Amino acid sequence: MKHKWTHAEKLLVVVIVVVTIALGLLSVFAYEHKKNLVYRENLTLTAVTVDGQDLTLSDLAFYIAYEENLVEEQARVYEMDQTLLYWNLRMKGKYVKQTAKQNVIGLAVHDAIFAKIAEEQKIELDEEEEKLCASKEADFWSDLTDEQKERLGVEEQVIAHTMHQMALAQKAQQFYAIEQNKDYEDYELSGAAYEKLLKKHTYQINQKVWSRIDVGNITLDHGNTAALDMESVEKRIDGK
Numbered sequence: 247m248k249h250k251w252t253h254a255e256k257l258l259v260v261v262i263v264v265v266t267i268a269l270g271l272l273s274v275f276a277y278e279h280k281k282n283l284v285y286r287e288n289l290t291l292t293a294v295t296v297d298g299q300d301l302t303l304s305d306l307a308f309y310i311a312y313e314e315n316l317v318e319e320q321a322r323v324y325e326m327d328q329t330l331l332y333w334n335l336r337m338k339g340k341y342v343k344q345t346a347k348q349n350v351i352g353l354a355v356h357d358a359i360f361a362k363i364a365e366e367q368k369i370e371l372d373e374e375e376e377k378l379c380a381s382k383e384a385d386f387w388s389d390l391t392d393e394q395k396e397r398l399g400v401e402e403q404v405i406a407h408t409m410h411q412m413a414l415a416q417k418a419q420q421f422y423a424i425e426q427n428k429d430y431e432d433y434e435l436s437g438a439a440y441e442k443l444l445k446k447h448t449y450q451i452n453q454k455v456w457s458r459i460d461v462g463n464i465t466l467d468h469g470n471t472a473a474l475d476m477e478s479v480e481k482r483i484d485g486k
Contacts, residue, residue, distance in 0.1 A: 285459065286399025289400065297449070310461060356440065359443070359447055361412075367418065375413065387402050423439075
């Protein structure tokens, strides 16, 4: 005997179908908002705001390229053929990759604070400092491969501007340290005096953007490698 669907049963089926579709769409939405962003395609997105000033991914391009190259050089010393091993090492309670990402934001915030001090105190670079800054920028840009430049997605002028701001920040840091009867190093990123200064300023990381930036795979390409045996890797770094 053929079953006749009641109104309640039909309604239940409709509800189940609608809920299933909704859950599917939510899963897709969640995935799309968690997967890594293609850096060069999202340069105008704000990564961090410092004292009301928005720093975009484009503004962070120099710091990312610098930090990735620095860590990659260290990685080649550790394991020439598989540098990803080093990036995934756990050192002092944090993965190298995680520390590199924190350094990018940390340096950008640091320089933004001191560049603002330079602006407020009308600190400028003299002729020799300008030449030195331009020379460093040219060297940095020429050291990047064509592939790295393409993956980064910014023009040389963007890097030049950031490095000029960084030079101003360094000069302001020197003057500020003297004013406070401190050493220049006290106001470096890890300096105790800088940590106190940082508390007088406000900065907010845009986690919706920054959490989806894969530092270590911006100017570099470690690929979608297989899972590593991190226990054995950590034993190697400890010399066990």
